[in-house]
Amino acid sequence: MTPLGKLLERIALDAGAAILQIYEVGCKISCKKDGSPVTEADQRAEAIILDQLAVAFPNIPVVAEEAVASGHIPDVGRGSFFLVDPLDGTKEFINRRDDFTVNIALINEGVPTAGIVCAPARRCAYVADEGRAEKLHLCRDFEIEQRQAIRVRKRGPDLxxxxxxxxxxxxxxxxxxxxxxxxxxxxxxxxxxxxxxxxxxxxxxxxxxxxxxxxxxxxxxxxxxxxxxxxxxxxxxxxxxxxxxxxxxxxxxxxxxxxxxxxxxxxxxxxxx
Structure with a gap:
């Protein structure tokens, strides 16, 4: 994986580890203005991601779900920017199902060219950059145990x-x-x-x-x-x-x-x- 991909891996895994700590002990749930749920896990993960992206890419704007909900929307123009969902599947998280994720993507001229989806409860992540996609298998301490190149399957007559x-x-x-x-x-x-x-x-x-x-x-x-x-x-x-x-x-x-x-x-x- 490229240096960018490896950096996104580390950021997403740090956020995923923080989410899982909260998932294991439980947390309070509140509602945003649109009525959708938000938890401490959403907020803590977003803070981790924004802090690390700001250090690594100080000149690239970040559009993040909870920041947008609070009215903080950067000017992305026509250039590059990051899109962040610190906890996609908050309802899954609340209902104790394991298919919630951390999402970070880099957008270039409207196209998502690099990104990572980390599923902390499943101990896996999917990362992509420069035309290569990999599945990461994670240890309990969130270190990468195995990398596996992935590819879509050939389409057959039955979908x-x-x-x-x-x-x-x-x-x-x-x-x-x-x-x-x-x-x-x-x-x-x-x-x-x-x-x-x-x-x-x-x-x-x-x-x-x-x-x-x-x-x-x-x-x-x-x-x-x-x-x-x-x-x-x-x-x-x-x-x-x-x-x-x-x-x-x-x-x-x-x-x-x-x-x-x-x-x-x-x-x-x-x-x-």
């Missing part, structure tokens, strides 16, 4: 979808029917992108609201593993979306995350002949 545990809806069900998909996995947080990246499923449809910090790190991992994330019109999902007429700053439209799309494209060509 397996992965869907949100908490946010499946009629749009998702219609997409699955339209693709003839009957087999699907259910998991929370940005791990959905990572399971596509390591070849355990083929597609993740999201017909519900997400924010850029929810998806950027997983998007980076998936693209570096050979996958893609597209809007419903087929265009690439981009980041740094401000002044949106239809939604708030940094909100995503509906999207489809794919593993290997090539067989689908070949089939479309065949259908036109």
């Amino acid at each position: 397996t979808a992965i869907a949100s545990r908490s946010h499946s809806n009629a749009g998702t069900e219609a997409f699955l029917r339209g693709q003839g998909i009957t087999e699907y996995l259910s998991v929370g947080s940005s791990l959905k992108f990572c399971l596509l990246a390591e070849g355990k499923a083929d597609v993740y449809p999201r017909f519900g609201r997400t924010m850029e910090w929810d998806t950027a790190a997983g998007n980076a991992v998936l693209e570096c593993a050979g996958g893609s994330v597209v809007r419903l019109d087929g265009s690439r999902l981009l980041y740094g979306k401000r002044m949106q007429l239809e939604d708030s700053d940094f909100a995503n439209p509906h999207f489809i995350a794919w593993g290997d799309m090539q067989p689908c494209e070949e089939q479309n060509i065949a259908d036109r002949k």
Whole structure:
């Protein structure tokens, strides 16, 4: 992994270790202005990440979920910036399920080019940079025990979808029917992108609201593993979306995350002949 990737690893693992300490003893839960839950773990992890990013990259702005909720939104312009979700899957964390994650991504000209998704309770992480994606297996002390290069699987005739545990809806069900998909996995947080990246499923449809910090790190991992994330019109999902007429700053439209799309494209060509 590159120096940037290794630095993101260390920051995310430090934040993940702090989250797990709180997870094991429990913590108080409060609500933000939008009614979504927030915990001490969210706040402590974000402080760790922001402090370390400020030291390593003092000139690159950081858009972080809890800071944005408090009204601190940097000017990202058209340049590079980081997107941070210190605890993606807060509901999973609260409900004692292990698929919550730490997400950090670097955005360059709207594209997530590097990122890490750390799942502390699962003792694993997924990191990506410069077109390479790896799964990290972690020891109990959060040192890296093993690195494993990952790649999306070749798409076959029968697709397996992965869907949100908490946010499946009629749009998702219609997409699955339209693709003839009957087999699907259910998991929370940005791990959905990572399971596509390591070849355990083929597609993740999201017909519900997400924010850029929810998806950027997983998007980076998936693209570096050979996958893609597209809007419903087929265009690439981009980041740094401000002044949106239809939604708030940094909100995503509906999207489809794919593993290997090539067989689908070949089939479309065949259908036109």
